[in-house]
Amino acid sequence: MRIQRQKVKLSYINMAPPTPKGDEFMLDVATARARILENLPPCGQETVALSAACGRILAQDVHARRANPPVNVSAMDGYAVRAADAPQGAVLRIIDEAPAGRPSARTVAEGECIRLFTGSQVPTGADTVVIQENTQLAGQQVTLTRAATKGQNIRTQGQDFAQGAVLLRAGTRLGPRDIGLAAAGGLVWLPVFRRPRLGILATGDEILLPGDTAPPDGIFNSASFMLAALLGQEGADAIVLPVARDNATSLSNAFANTHDLDMLVTIGGASVGTYDLVRPTLEKAGLVQNFWKIAMRPGKPLMFGTLNGMPVLGLPGNPVAALVCSMVFVLPALHKLMGRAVADALDTQPALLGADVGDNDQRQDFLRATLHTAPDGQLVATPFGQQGSAQLNILAQSQALIIRPPHANAQKAGTPCLIMRLP
Ligand SMILES: Nc1nc2c(c(=O)[nH]1)N[C@H]1C(S)=C(S)[C@@H](COP(=O)(O)OP(=O)(O)OC[C@H]3O[C@@H](n4cnc5c(N)ncnc54)[C@H](O)[C@@H]3O)O[C@H]1N2
Numbered sequence: 073m074r075i076q077r078q079k080v081k082l083s084y085i086n087m088a089p090p091t092p093k094g095d096e097f098m099l100d101v102a103t104a105r106a107r108i109l110e111n112l113p114p115c116g117q118e119t120v121a122l123s124a125a126c127g128r129i130l131a132q133d134v135h136a137r138r139a140n141p142p143v144n145v146s147a148m149d150g151y152a153v154r155a156a157d158a159p160q161g162a163v164l165r166i167i168d169e170a171p172a173g174r175p176s177a178r179t180v181a182e183g184e185c186i187r188l189f190t191g192s193q194v195p196t197g198a199d200t201v202v203i204q205e206n207t208q209l210a211g212q213q214v215t216l217t218r219a220a221t222k223g224q225n226i227r228t229q230g231q232d233f234a235q236g237a238v239l240l241r242a243g244t245r246l247g248p249r250d251i252g253l254a255a256a257g258g259l260v261w262l263p264v265f266r267r268p269r270l271g272i273l274a275t276g277d278e279i280l281l282p283g284d285t286a287p288p289d290g291i292f293n294s295a296s297f298m299l300a301a302l303l304g305q306e307g308a309d310a311i312v313l314p315v316a317r318d319n320a321t322s323l324s325n326a327f328a329n330t331h332d333l334d335m336l337v338t339i340g341g342a343s344v345g346t347y348d349l350v351r352p353t354l355e356k357a358g359l360v361q362n363f364w365k366i367a368m369r370p371g372k373p374l375m376f377g378t379l380n381g382m383p384v385l386g387l388p389g390n391p392v393a394a395l396v397c398s399m400v401f402v403l404p405a406l407h408k409l410m411g412r413a414v415a416d417a418l419d420t421q422p423a424l425l426g427a428d429v430g431d432n433d434q435r436q437d438f439l440r441a442t443l444h445t446a447p448d449g450q451l452v453a454t455p456f457g458q459q460g461s462a463q464l465n466i467l468a469q470s471q472a473l474i475i476r477p478p479h480a481n482a483q484k485a486g487t488p489c490l491i492m493r494l495p
């Protein structure tokens with residue numbers, strides 16, 4: 073295997089330095105994910121019209137209201153005949169014409185045929201359709217230039233599916249082909265899970281709306297819009313809430329306005345600074361905390377709990393950390409709320425390291441990386457040298473996250489690794 077060898081020195085700009093083993097309790101990523109996912113019930117159901125159902129998750133099995141095709145129909149333009157009297161050279165009398173949607177009331181008897189078109193119902197008496205290219209027409213008679221084979225060019229009733237057949241199973245994420253199948257089965261409305269309403273609450277005195285008049289230290293709110301785009305494209309009703317300020321009054325007010333959400337996702341104010349007030353203010357509002365702080369980089373100060381029964385995920389403010397935590401925790405939580413099946417483990421795939429990496433500490437690392445295919449067909453993931461959790465430019469250029477287990481030893485380029493693709 074040929075692989076570009078490149079020594080990358082990873083620099084964790086704006087991030088907590090690696091901590092020595094065991095100096096601070098942090099929950100491992102898999103346990104944190106499992107604790108979020110357990111007991112997240114799917115949202116309620118609703119009925120949507122076929123034309124609004126794409127991307128939604130089916131809440132119940134749906135059955136065909138009628139067979140497809142509903143009757144025997146012709147698959148070609150030609151003539152309905154009786155195979156028994158259709159050898160090569162047979163001359164048949166045309167007794168009727170039956171376009172699609174206008175079936176003939178006549179029965180095909182010996183020596184007779186009925187003119188049909190693609191989609192026409194096959195008339196009684198006939199068991200075969202001869203395509204018109206195999207005939208010669210003269211007035212009200214056709215001569216068969218080839219012998220017919222019994223049953224040919226007929227789509228038999230129920231060939232595609234029978235009446236009452238299960239067309240789609242509960243839990244299916246409806247795509248265009250599923251919509252087509254349901255339509256063919258005569259369904260007009262589909263039972264689906266409600267789109268989960270996810271509130272995205274950015275916090276911080278320095279956070280501005282993109283385009284706002286910026287004081288010199290103002291930071292545009294990138295995280296809310298990035299998460300709304302990510303969750304929206306996965307099927308959430310993602311609501312960007314007004315930014316809460318770094319004080320208890322502003323935060324309490326924001327939390328008081330979340331009662332109709334299926335899940336609240338906060339951004340920032342999750343760490344240990346004097347103005348990191350999200351968790352204490354949520355606690356005053358009645359938060360039952362499940363965990364805080366996980367062994368993950370980026371994403372250490374992640375918090376999870378419930379506020380009056382509503383799941384609350386507190387993400388770190390660094391926008392790259394917010395996005396990576398959303399991939400690992402918020403998306404599966406959204407899928408669970410949507411009624412989708414969620415795997416126990418992260419959706420990873422194997423690749424080879426495209427650069428050397430150093431020893432890892434106790435935090436599971438999610439390195440931003442590019443992907444390419446080596447000449448031998450192997451997928452190669454090359455981490456960026458800079459892994460700062462505020463570096464959105466590098467995040468945007470990345471195609472995958474290389475996942476490095478806690479305490480992994482230094483590894484050389486070419487070593488197998490696991491990656492998660494970025495959307
Ligand atoms: N003494 C310690 N300091 C920090 C630790 C620690 O363990 N001890 N952890 C670091 C880690 S890791 C992270 S991650 C951050 C998380 O901090 P917060 O969740 O409290 O986030 P903030 O302080 O509010 O913001 C961090 C950073 O991100 C910017 N930010 C915030 N919100 C947004 C947004 N919506 N869009 C764009 N950028 C945003 C904010 O301006 C800050 O620069 O804490 C470390 N510190």
Ligand code: MOO
Pocket residue numbers: 086087088368369370371372373388390393461
């Ligand atoms: O380093 Mo923090 O973990 O940016 O998320």
